[in-house]
Amino acid sequence: MDILVCVKQVPGSSNVKVDGKTGLLIRPKKGNKLNPYDLYALEAALEIRQKTGGKVAVLTMGPPQAKEALEECVWMGCDEGFLLTDRAFGGADVLATSYTISQGIRKAGPFDLIICGKQTTDGDTAQVGAETAEHLGIPHLSNVIRVRDIAEGHITVDANQENMIVTVRIALPCLICMESEVNTPRLPSYRRKKATDESVIKSFTLEDFEDRDPSHYGLKGSPTQVQKVYPPEKSSSRTMVEGTSSELSEKLYSLLSEKKFI
């Protein structure tokens, strides 16, 4: 089975701050790292490969230095990487990002299974996976916690749908988004780092895609316009509620209703 994992390079610290005046991200000194949520997707892919054979490829969209993220995936055990990099891809929203990734997958594929992480630590939308599948016209499922079975033509997985765990059989090719904390991602190997040949990472630009219309990519292809970025308001005010259990639940219910939380 040939599997593709979509990954992203994100700021090195998960605790990214926003400058309240300028709205710009305050980049931490720690550089960049692989999106932690993607590590669970990678591990799931590598575990499937152990059972079924085949290859695991990784793909990312980003500036040239995003190649580092792909190399790290190779050090963890992936076979090859695809970097989608072009100035025309810059400033993309979810729609343009997922469209770009779908074009990259068409170029790099075919793949039997595409696995994404739950979300990224910087964008946080948790929508790119599903939208990529829509662009590719393949089935998809989010919040996957376990791969139960892989058979000819389909895969069976468990997904956490808030109030229930559903077991779903999905026809291949398909795209799944893995939940976090569902496995323990393996560590990058220094031996593999030493042995990694530059040629395992291939770069694609707009010119390599089927659809080369620049208006479908980057800022031009993004209907979302960001008006302002600002840090969320923080409040440490507390309300203490006292009483018996039933009084407390009543008071809590009316407080939350009043504030329109429920």
Added chain:
Amino acid sequence: MFSKFTDSDFNHYSSLFPGRVFRGSEINEDYCHDELGTAHGTPDVLVKVLSTDDVSKVMEYAYGRNLPVVVRGSGTGLVGGAVAIHGGVMLDTSLMKKVLELDENNLTVTVQSGILLMELAAYCDERGFQYCPDPGEKSATIGGNISTNAGGMRAMKYGVTRDSVRAITVVLPSGEVMRFGSKVVKNSSGYDLKDLIIGSEGTLGIVTEATLKIIPKPEHAISILVPFRSMREAISTVPKIIRAQVTPVATEYMSQDVILFAEEYLGKKFPTHDSDAYLLLTFDGNTREAVMHDMETIAELCLENDAIDVYMIDTEERSASVWSARSAFLEAIKGSTDQMDECDVVVPRSLVADFILYTHEVAKTVGLRIPSFGHAGDGNLHIYLCRDGLEERVWEERKDRAFAMMYSRAKEIGGLVSGEHGIGLDKKAYLLEALGERQLEIMRGIKKVFDPKGILNPGKVV
């Protein structure tokens, strides 16, 4: 002997510290033992102190009345050190948590002795500093760390607690308050009473405040987890690492069986199961390039010495997945058996492998399960004897035999009884065995100078 604790003593303390004095059933059972729980003793009174002045008042009265006094921080000790075996007064310092001063120009932080190691670490971290000692038990108090001269996982590069203590405020048994040491970096001013108090396990004086050395927090850190085919291969690489022109912050040894206990205890898988024996090393520094250079130097050295691979731990998440297991080893082993006892022996670093192999031999000879892990970089091992359902008499017999064999071997190869947990009550016999009567006599003489009535933590260490 000591005076019997009376209602009048209780009333005296109650009037001094209203609401903070307890006795009888008001004293939680936790105060009657430490973390390992081998020694038991119930204090007659428990006083929760808030300041040096409180401690001084407690001691002045106890001294006059000839009452025994035991100081207790978080109670995370492992050798019965903070157990009131003679009853009397127990001083609980856990409410003394204030940070009194951060001196950024002299790089010191002054704290009350009841602050927890994790609270101090967080305080420093938030301000861009690091308190270097990093003992595994993060909920221990700084006072407790000072009392045993705790070492921890950064000792290889940054030293042990003693190396980070610039000055201490100490209440003597008589209630007099002394300041030993100062913020100065060098000191050749007579006998170093500060260093004498550090590691004295509450037998000479009560540490109420400490001025600690801090450093600007290194900007970058990376760890590596190195699987080897055998424990001997893993540990025999350590002296070569020590000789390399790179000083890792930590060099820890861990074996697969202990990792499996940690997995079960934490309910989380370890990232690799390649091997039976691992070294875990950390490097830090202020530039990524320098840290990577150090890491690669040691990675190459490990590979030259037949390491199976070298795994890189370069993000917070990866670090948590490995170090959380390492930090849980003690609790995990504890959870794997009904009762355990420990040996915190320290041996020359070149002989760590021999000693661990010897513990395997001891395990077979006496018929006990003896898992271990430790600070391979500084020769300090944590070896655990597990009871595993044995009946009391058999357990005691086998345990005594195992301890006797291990401490005797440690002595033969130039090791010492305790690397960082102290002597307390449990290891007294082995200290005498290791150091001999004359050295113990000198120690008792020192104790007599500080505590002529012998009321402070009686029956411990010497």
